[in-house]
Amino acid sequence: MVQAFELVVKDSSEPVDLVSLSVTVVTCGFLAETRVTAEFRNSTDTDLEGELVFPLDEGSTVCGYAVDIKGVMVEAAVCEKETARKAFETEVREKRAGPAMIESVVGNTFKTRIYPLPRHGTRTVCITFSSELTDTSRSRELKYFFPLLLKKAVPLISLHIESDVPAGAAKPLFVDTDELSGVEFRAQTTDERFVADVVFADSRVTKGVAFTIGRCPRRQVVVEKDVSGENAFFFSISDSVTIQSAPAHPQTERIGVLWDCSRSRDQADLSKEFAMLNAVVQNLKNVTVDVYQFRNVPSDPETFKITNGRWQPLESHLRSAIYDGGTSIGAVRAPQLGPNGVQVSYYLMFTDGLNTLGRELPTVLEAPVYVFCSALIANHVLLKSLARKSGGQFFNLAQDHNASSLAASLGKQSFGFLSASIDKVESAELYPSSPTPISGSTFKLAGRLTLAEGQTSVTVRLSYGFGALVRDVVQVDLSFHQNGESTGRKLVGRWWASKKIEELLLEGADEPHVKPQLLATGKQFGLVTPSTSLIVLETLEQYLRHEIEPPKVLGDLWTEWTLAMQQRKREKEERLEAKLQYVVDLWERRKHWWNTHHSDLEWAPEFVHHMSHQHMAQIDAADFRNPVSWKEMKDNKLREEERQRLKKIEEAELERKRLLSVKADCRRAELEKRQQRIERQRAQLEHDERLARERLRLEQLADAQATRDEQRAVVLSLELEKFVEDEVARRVFEEELRLEEEQRLTEESERIVDEDRRRKDRGVEATITVDSATKLSYVFRFGQRSARFRGKQTVDDLCRTVTAAMSELDHTEAYGLFSTSRSAWLEPGDELASASLRAQDVLEVRRRPAHLHTSTGGHVAAARTSQLAVSQGSWDEIDTPKRALEAGTAAGLCVRFPHGPSHATQTHCTGTYTLLRVLALLRFDACNNA
Numbered sequence: 001m002v003q004a005f006e007l008v009v010k011d012s013s014e015p016v017d018l019v020s021l022s023v024t025v026v027t028c029g030f031l032a033e034t035r036v037t038a039e040f041r042n043s044t045d046t047d048l049e050g051e052l053v054f055p056l057d058e059g060s061t062v063c064g065y066a067v068d069i070k071g072v073m074v075e076a077a078v079c080e081k082e083t084a085r086k087a088f089e090t091e092v093r094e095k096r097a098g099p100a101m102i103e104s105v106v107g108n109t110f111k112t113r114i115y116p117l118p119r120h121g122t123r124t125v126c127i128t129f130s131s132e133l134t135d136t137s138r139s140r141e142l143k144y145f146f147p148l149l150l151k152k153a154v155p156l157i158s159l160h161i162e163s164d165v166p167a168g169a170a171k172p173l174f175v176d177t178d179e180l181s182g183v184e185f186r187a188q189t190t191d192e193r194f195v196a197d198v199v200f201a202d203s204r205v206t207k208g209v210a211f212t213i214g215r216c217p218r219r220q221v222v223v224e225k226d227v228s229g230e231n232a233f234f235f236s237i238s239d240s241v242t243i244q245s246a247p248a249h250p251q252t253e254r255i256g257v258l259w260d261c262s263r264s265r266d267q268a269d270l271s272k273e274f275a276m277l278n279a280v281v282q283n284l285k286n287v288t289v290d291v292y293q294f295r296n297v298p299s300d301p302e303t304f305k306i307t308n309g310r311w312q313p314l315e316s317h318l319r320s321a322i323y324d325g326g327t328s329i330g331a332v333r334a335p336q337l338g339p340n341g342v343q344v345s346y347y348l349m350f351t352d353g354l355n356t357l358g359r360e361l362p363t364v365l366e367a368p369v370y371v372f373c374s375a376l377i378a379n380h381v382l383l384k385s386l387a388r389k390s391g392g393q394f395f396n397l398a399q400d401h402n403a404s405s406l407a408a409s410l411g412k413q414s415f416g417f418l419s420a421s422i423d424k425v426e427s428a429e430l431y432p433s434s435p436t437p438i439s440g441s442t443f444k445l446a447g448r449l450t451l452a453e454g455q456t457s458v459t460v461r462l463s464y465g466f467g468a469l470v471r472d473v474v475q476v477d478l479s480f481h482q483n484g485e486s487t488g489r490k491l492v493g494r495w496w497a498s499k500k501i502e503e504l505l506l507e508g509a510d511e512p513h514v515k516p517q518l519l520a521t522g523k524q525f526g527l528v529t530p531s532t533s534l535i536v537l538e539t540l541e542q543y544l545r546h547e548i549e550p551p552k553v554l555g556d557l558w559t560e561w562t563l564a565m566q567q568r569k570r571e572k573e574e575r576l577e578a579k580l581q582y583v584v585d586l587w588e589r590r591k592h593w594w595n596t597h598h599s600d601l602e603w604a605p606e607f608v609h610h611m612s613h614q615h616m617a618q619i620d621a622a623d624f625r626n627p628v629s630w631k632e633m634k635d636n637k638l639r640e641e642e643r644q645r646l647k648k649i650e651e652a653e654l655e656r657k658r659l660l661s662v663k664a665d666c667r668r669a670e671l672e673k674r675q676q677r678i679e680r681q682r683a684q685l686e687h688d689e690r691l692a693r694e695r696l697r698l699e700q701l702a703d704a705q706a707t708r709d710e711q712r713a714v715v716l717s718l719e720l721e722k723f724v725e726d727e728v729a730r731r732v733f734e735e736e737l738r739l740e741e742e743q744r745l746t747e748e749s750e751r752i753v754d755e756d757r758r759r760k761d762r763g764v765e766a767t768i769t770v771d772s773a774t775k776l777s778y779v780f781r782f783g784q785r786s787a788r789f790r791g792k793q794t795v796d797d798l799c800r801t802v803t804a805a806m807s808e809l810d811h812t813e814a815y816g817l818f819s820t821s822r823s824a825w826l827e828p829g830d831e832l833a834s835a836s837l838r839a840q841d842v843l844e845v846r847r848r849p850a851h852l853h854t855s856t857g858g859h860v861a862a863a864r865t866s867q868l869a870v871s872q873g874s875w876d877e878i879d880t881p882k883r884a885l886e887a888g889t890a891a892g893l894c895v896r897f898p899h900g901p902s903h904a905t906q907t908h909c910t911g912t913y914t915l916l917r918v919l920a921l922l923r924f925d926a927c928n929n930a
Contacts, residue, residue, distance in 0.1 A: 005148055007040045007050040007114070007125075016050060016117060017041045020156040023209060025144065027163045029222045030133045030238045030444070031491045032144055035064070037126045040117065047116035049092065055109045055377040056129055057145060058396050061498040062110050062528040064128030067100040067536045071684045073126060075551045076102070076534035077543070078526045080519060084533035087546040088113060091537070099542070102127065103533040106354060107379030110528060130494045133213070134399045135440045140216045140240065143175070146209040147376055157200040159209065161185070164193050170214035172196070177207045185211075223480060224492035228524075231426075231451040233480050234492040239443050241464060244471055246412035252345045254288045254338055255280075256301075258369070259318060260351035261293045262327040265375070272374040272397040273350045274315065279403035280348065280410065281311045289314055290338050295325035296357050298332055301339050327351075329382070330359030334390060336366035346370060346392065346411050353379035353386075361386055368392040370410055381505045388506065393437045401440070417443050418463040418470060425458055426450040431499040438464075446496040456480055490525075497525040505530065526551075540564070556676070560669060 006015040022037040042048055056062070065076040079087075084101050091099045092115045102112040117123055133142035150157075163172050163185065171187075172194055174180040185194035196211075218240040226232035257277070281287070285308060290301040304314040334347045346368040352375040360382055369390040371383045374397035387394040393414055395406060414437035422428045428449040436443075445462065457479045465471035501521055504514045509530050522532030537543055543550050543561050550558050 005038075005052075005054060005150060007038075007052045007117075009117075010049040010051055016048070017043060018150070018152070018154050019122060020158075021150075021154050022158045023146070023148070023160070025146070025159075025161045025163075025209070026491075027133065027144060027161075027165075027213075028491055029164070029166060029220045029236070030142055030216075031222065031236065031495055032131050032133055033063075033128065033491055034131065034146055035126065035128045037124065039122055039124045041122045042117040042119055045119050047119055049113065049115040050117050050123075052112045052114075052125070053105065053109065054111075054127075055107075055147065057131060057134075057147065057376070057398070058108060058380045059134075059498070059502075060108060060129050060131035061494065061501075062102060062104075062127065062129045062534070063494050063526055064126070065100075065102045065112070065528075065534040065536065066126040067114065068124040069098070069536070069538050070680070071687075072680060073124065074536050074538075075553050076100075076536045077548050077550050078523050078532055078534055079548045081531055081533045083546065083548065084535040087535060087537070087542070087548060088115075090546070091115075091542060099535060099537050100125070101533055101535040102528060104528050104530050107377065107381070109377050130491060130498065132444070132495070135442050136212060139441075140214070140218065142213045142216055144209075144211050144213075145176075148205050148208045150204045150206070153202045153204050154200075155202055157203055157205065159196070159198040159200075161196045161211070162188075162193065163195075163211075163213065165213050166217050166220050167192060169216045172211045172213050174211045176210045177205070179203065179205055179207075180209070180211075219476065221476065221478060222492050223478060224490070226448060226493060229450055231453070231455070233449060233451065234496050235447050235449070235478055236492050236495060237445040237447075237460065237462075237476055239445070239462060239474060239476070240441055241415075241438055241443050242472075243415050243438065243441060246409070246415060246466065249412050252284055252287060252411050254290070254342050254344050255284075256290045256292065256334065256338070256344050256347040256367070257318075258298075258332055258334070258347055258349040258351070259291060259293050259321065260295075260327065260349075261321045261323050261325075262295045262354075262356075263324050264327060264352055264354045264377075266323040268352070268375055270350075270374070273372060274318075276372055276395075276397060276403050276406065277315075277318075277348070277350075278311070279407035281306055281314075282309045283404070283407040283410075285309050288338075288342075290344065291317065292332070293321060294328070294332050296328045296331070303339060326356040327354055328357040329353065329355045329386070330362055331357075332362045333364040334362065334367050334369050335364060347390075348372065348410075349386075351383070352377065353383040355379065355382065361389065365390040368411075370395070372397055374398050381502060385506045385508075393439065395439060399440075413466045414438075415464065415466055415471070417445075418465050418468075420445055420447075420463070421461050422447075422449060422458050424452065424455065426452055429500075431496065431503050433503065435467075446492075446499040448493075448496055451480060494525055494527065497521050497527055501527065501529050544568075556669075556672065 005021075006018065008015050017040065019039040019041045021039075024035040024037075026033045040050065066073045067076070068074070081103060084103065088099050088101045098114070098116045100112065100114045102110060105111045112125060112127065114123055114125065131144075133144050135141070136143045159180075161172075165172065172185045174183055174196075179200065180198065183196060183198050185196045187193070188195050220236075220238040222236045224234045226234055281289075284306070287306050289304045289306060289311075291304065291314065292301050293299045302317065304311070304317070306314070329351070332349075334344075336343060338344045344367050347370070349369050349371045350373075351371070352373055353371075354377070365386075367390070369387055369392040371387045371392065371394045373380070373383055373394075376398055380394070380396065384394045395401060416435060416437040417432065418435050420430050422430075426449075428447060430445060430447045432445070443462070443464075445460070447460070449458070451458070457477060460476045460478060462474045462476065463470050463472070464474070501518060504518055504521075507514055509515065509518065515531055518529050518531040521527070522529040526534070528534055535548065537546075537548065537550070540557055540560055542548075543557075544564055547565070549565075550561055552558050
C-alpha cells in the first residue's frame with residue numbers, strides 16, 4: 001500500500017493544500033536520483049506547523065533537503081539527529097524565524113517538519129533521494145519506482161526524467177500507471193540518453209511513477225572521482241549471476257510460520273504473503289506447519305497437517321486473525337524443536353519489522369528464519385539482520401519475485417557472494433564486505449579505492465558459491481581517469497555511503513564503534529541516517545546559537561559562521577589558558593611562600609589565609625619572625641599588582657581596538673547583506689515579472705483558443721443550416737418525382753385497361769402480365785390519394801373493368817399478379833388497406849394443361865389444371881417466387897413471369913417480397929374514411 005503524499009498539520013487531521021508538484025529523475029546505469037519539489041498553501045488565518053511522512057523503497061536514502069525562505073530556496077545542513085531536533089524544538093517554542101528539518105523515523109520512513117506555514121501563504125519543500133533500479137521478473141530488465149499517491153487533484157504536476165541507459169539497452173517504457181500511459185521517451189544527444197517531460201493540470205497520481213529499461217547488459221560498471229582524495233575513486237558493479245543448484249538436502253517434514261498480527265498490519269495488503277505461503281505449501285505437498293501469531297507477546301502454537309497441498313484450514317486460520325496491539329519482535333522464538341519435540345526444518349516469518357516494544361532481535365534463533373515483507377513502510381535493515389543472524393534470508397515481496405522459485409530455494413544452502421579482492425592498490429573499502437545471499441539474479445558491489453601513483457586500471461575478482469565452497473570467480477576490469485568523473489552527480493559516492501551505512505546498521509546501531517562511523521559518514525555525504533538529520537535555519541544567529549555548520553553552498557553565510565566560530569574558539573582557548581595560568585601562578589606563589597622564612601604572622605600574605613587549617617598547623621611560628629623577608633615579599637606583591645594593572649590596561653586597549661574592528665566588520669557585513677537582500681529582491685521582482693508575463697501569455701493563448709472555438713462553432717452552425725436546406729430541397733425534389741411517377745403510372749394503367757377492353761372486343765385473349773399487375777398495384781395504392789380515383793364508384797368501375805376482361809375469356813386463364821412491394825396491397829396505415837376485400841362469386845376454372853416455364857436450369861414442369869374454388873373473402877399470400885409457383889401449379893393456373901423466374905429470384909434476394917393474388921370476381925368497397 002502506497003502512503004499518500006500530503007502535508008498534515010500538527011494536532012489536526014486536516015492537510016494543507018498541495019499547489020504544485022515537480023518530480024525530476026536522473027538515472028545512470030542502475031542508480032537513480034530523484035528530486036521532488038512541492039509547494040503547499042495555508043488557507044487559514046493562523047500560522048501552522050506541518051509534517052510530511054513518506055516512505056521510500058528499500059535501498060533509498062535521502063541525500064538533499066531545501067526549503068524556501070523569503071522566496072529563496074535554502075539548502076539544509078547536516079548535523080547530529082538529537083542536535084537538529086533540539087534546535088528545531090527551541091526555535092519553534094521561542095517563535096523565532098522558521099526552521100525546517102527532515103529525519104529518519106523508523107526503517108526506511110522519513111519525516112519532514114516545517115514551521116511556520118504562514119497564514120494565507122505558501123511554503124516550498126524540496127527533497128532529494130538516491131535509489132537503485134531493481135530487477136524485475138523478466139530477464140535483464142531494470143525498474144524504477146517512486147511510491148507517489150495524491151489523494152486530491154493538484155493544479156500543476158510536472159515530471160522530467162533523464163535516463164542514461166547502458167549501451168545496447170532498450171528505450172525506457174512507463175509501466176503500472178494509467179496517468180503516464182501513451183507517454184514515450186525521446187532520444188536526446190545520443191542513443192544512450194532518453195528524456196521524457198510530462199505536465200498535468202488538475203490531475204492525480206494514484207499508482208506512483210514507474211518505468212523499466214529492458215535488454216540491459218549482464219554486467220554494468222559506473223566509476224566516479226572522489227574529490228576528497230587525489231587518486232581516490234568510487235565504483236559500482238552490477239553483475240548478473242547464474243544461480244547454481246544447491247546440494248541435496250533431506251526431506252522437509254515440519255516448518256514453522258511466524259505471523260505478525262500487530263496493529264500496523266491491520267490495513268495491509270497481504271495478498272503477496274498468502275501467495276508466497278501457497279507456493280511453499282504446493283512445493284512441499286505433505287508437511288506439518290506450526291503457526292505462531294505474535295503481537296506484544298507470541299501466542300501458543302497451533303499445528304496444521306497439510307496433505308497433497310490442501311491447506312484451506314491453515315489459510316482460514318490466518319485470514320481470520322485479529323490485528324491489534326504493539327509489536328515485540330524480540331519476544332519471538334524460533335526453537336529447533338517443535339511443540340511435540342519434532343525438529344523444525346526452518347521458519348517463515350511474515351512481518352513489516354516495525355518493532356514498538358522491547359528489544360529488536362529475538363534471543364532464541366535456533367533454526368533458519370526466512371523473512372518475507374511486502375509493506376512499503378517497513379524496517380528492512382532489521383529484517384535483514386534477523387535473517388542473517390539466524391542463517392536464513394530476507395525477501396522483499398514489494399519487488400518483483402517469482403514465488404515458485406523462491407519456495408523451491410527455501411531450506412537449501414543459499415548461493416551467494418563470498419568475497420571480493422583487488423590487487424595493487426593503496427587502499428580499498430568494499431561493501432558488502434562479508435558473504436551475502438543473492439536475492440534474485442543480480443549482485444551489486446560498491447567500492448572506494450585509492451590508486452597507486454600512475455595507476456589507471458585495476459581488476460576486481462568476485463567469488464560466488466555455497467558457504468566456504470567457491471563455485472565461480474568473475475573478473476571485472478575497471479578503468480580510471482584523473483581528469484573527471486563519469487556522472488557528475490555524486491550518485492556512486494552516495495550509493496557507496498548508503499551501502500556502508502546499511503552494513504553498519506546490520507551490526508547494530510547501538511554498538512559503541514558503529515555510532516561514530518554512522519555520524520561521520522552521514523555528515524561527509526549529507527545523508528539522513530539514524531544518527532544524522534538535515535535542518536534548515538534562517539539566520540546566522542541560529543546557526544551560531546546551536547553550533548550547526550551551515551552548508552557551504554550558502555557562501556557568505558558559511559564564511560561568516562566560520563569566522564565567528566574561529567573567534568569563539570580562540571576566546572575559549574584564551575579563557576582556558578588564562579585559567580590555567582591563574583592556577584599556575586597561585587601554585588608558584590604557594591611554593592614561594594613555603595620556601596621562605598617568615599618573622600611574623602601579621603605580615604603573612606593574604607594567600608596564606610586560603611590555606612587549610614591542617615597546613616597552617618604545620619607552619620613553624622619562628623619562620624614568620626623575619627621582617628626583612630616579609631618586606632621584600634610585600635614590595636614584590638606591589639610590583640606584581642602594578643604589572644598586572646598595566647597588563648589589564650593594555651588588554652583593555654587591545655579589546656577596545658578589537659571591538660572597533662569587529663564593529664567595522666559587522667557594519668561591512670551588514671552592508672553586504674543589505675546589498676544581497678536588495679539583489680535578491682530585485683531578482684524576485686524580475687522573477688515575478690516573468691511569471692506575470694507568462695501568465696499573460698497563457699491567458700492570451702486561452703483567449704485565442706476560445707476565439708478559435710467560437711469561429712469553429714459558427715462554421716459548424718452554417719454547415720448545419722446548409723445541410724438542412726439541402727435536405728429540404730432534396731425531399732421536395734423527391735416528392736415532385738413521386739408525383740410525376742404517380743401521374744405516369746395512372747396514365748399507364750388507363751392505357752392498359754383501354755387496351756384490354758379493345759382486345760376483348762376483338763376477341764383477343766386478355767392477359768395481364770406481372771408488369772401490368774405491378775402498375776395496377778400502384779394505381780390501387782395511390783388511387784385513394786389522387787383526384788382522379790377518389791370515391792367508391794371510381795374504384796368499383798376500375799375493378800369491374802378488370803374482372804370483365806378476365807371472366808369473358810373463351811378459355812379462362814387466371815394469371816398470378818406479382819407486386820414488387822408487399823405494402824402496395826396491404827401495408828398498415830394505407831387507405832386501401834382499410835377497405836374490405838371480398839370475393840363475391842366463385843371463379844370456375846376449366847381444367848386445362850398449364851406449363852410453368854423457368855429460365856434457370858431449363859426445367860419445365862407440367863401440371864394438370866383442376867377446378868379451384870376461391871371462397872368468399874379469402875386471399876393467399878405468397879412470400880417468395882418459389883411458393884408462388886407451387887401455389888399457382890396446385891391451383892391449375894398458368895403463372896408467367898414476364899422477365900423470367902430469375903427476375904423474381906433477384907427481387908427476393910434484394911429484400912422485396914412477392915405476393916400471389918388469384919384474381920377472381922372482385923369488388924372493392926372503399927372504407928368510410930376514404
